[in-house]
Amino acid sequence: MKLKQTILLFGLTAFITSCAEKREGEQKTTLLSNFLSITDNEDKGVKEILDFYGGQCKYAVGASASTTSGKSKYFELEMSQSEAIERYSKIPQMPASNVAYLFYKNLKDEKNNYDEIHTVLKLNDGDEMTFKYPIEQLDIVACRMQTVEKVVELIKSKQFHEIKTLLNDTSVANYYKNELVTNLENIDSQLGELQMFLPYGFRINETEEGKRYLHISGAIFRDKQNHEFSADFDLDRAKEELLMIGYKL
Template sequence: MRSLFALLLLALSFSSCTSTTESTGIDAVLSFYGGKVVYSSGVVASTADELQGRFYELKLSGVAPKMKQYFASLQLPASNCAYLFYHALSPEEKTRYSFIRITIAETASNDTYEFPIQDLAKAERAMLQADNLLNYMRTGDYAHVVAKGSLLATSAQEWQKAKSLFTAIDKEYGRVQAFSLQGFAISHQNLAKSGTMEFVRLAGVLVREKQSTDFTFALLPTTTLQGNYLYGFVFSKRENQ
């Protein structure tokens, strides 16, 4: 039996007072998925093997059937909900919480997912990298895209081969216009040259002129925009490749 030192959970109705940025984050989730949101905040401090500290919870209802049409697991859309909320917070608020909890009601078990603030910060940095790549992808400048490819992932020759793939898909489905994030995951891989590498998978959709395509970036969030931060990519929308 775990020993609970402190547990504070303050349930709030949706009409209760929140900060402007918190309200913006909640509105972003509602705009993306629809349904209803009930939010709460609290503090967990225990000896159990679970995330500790101050948290913010969003409990979504009326969205599970829609999510299950596109995702076998709700982990990915739940991560997107957490990211949409986190991204709207002020810098001070981003340091106020230890994790964001997302509960999706109307499932057999009321699925609950928790996302550490550190992981959300990594996803946000990775989105800056993805936005930088999109500047080139919108104009079909894939030479600059593959130039950001990390040599820890594959050789320069292999990165150069990717240009023809991007160009062929543009020709069939139309030029890239935007990237719609559907969720993220933190991944680790043990490399012979550098040991264990941590990267962020951003799974989503490339919005195109003719027909949108699923796409996932694998990015190294600790690398600057001037460096080689592209670890990989795949034309699908999955948490694990």
């Protein structure tokens, strides 16, 4: 049985940290909530999700049915009434994966307490979807996210030549990384000074041969024009090696 506690927070703008007005019943305690306590780090994770997406978040701790390796323990995050998530209703995997990642990256020792992070999306049309993310998978994403942040910092400091050393343009997608980086540099002044990067989600694709590829999506905010940013990784290669990076204006 899952014990749930509800926090309400409504963002003023999507995907940007915002303030919110309290609604009646916000953080209302119940008899069940007396049996469920979360750590400061878990609480930070829940609050970061609410700052990012707004809406309502219910959290719970549960265990799946017994398997050959025993019960699988998970932390569940149920999102509803979020305008930001509604915008991605046709590709719900994106906000679902980001909810799990935003929570996970705030954990420290708590990572050892769970086998999975579950994201439940309850949309306004009545659809409800559950996505499950093993801790090991989120570990991989967090590791590769460091490389994404490194690339963003290189773009911000206009060290475009350093990006070339991270790109592999011959393994899966054949292109010219020199040309790619030159294009990024040429368009930089048109877009303006880079202010911050926000992740929007990830997906891992596996081929029939067992090759795994990670795609990370996000947005770069600038003082002239914001744009989408993506990065692709071969998970069988070094963590700092990128298959491709891209902008969508």
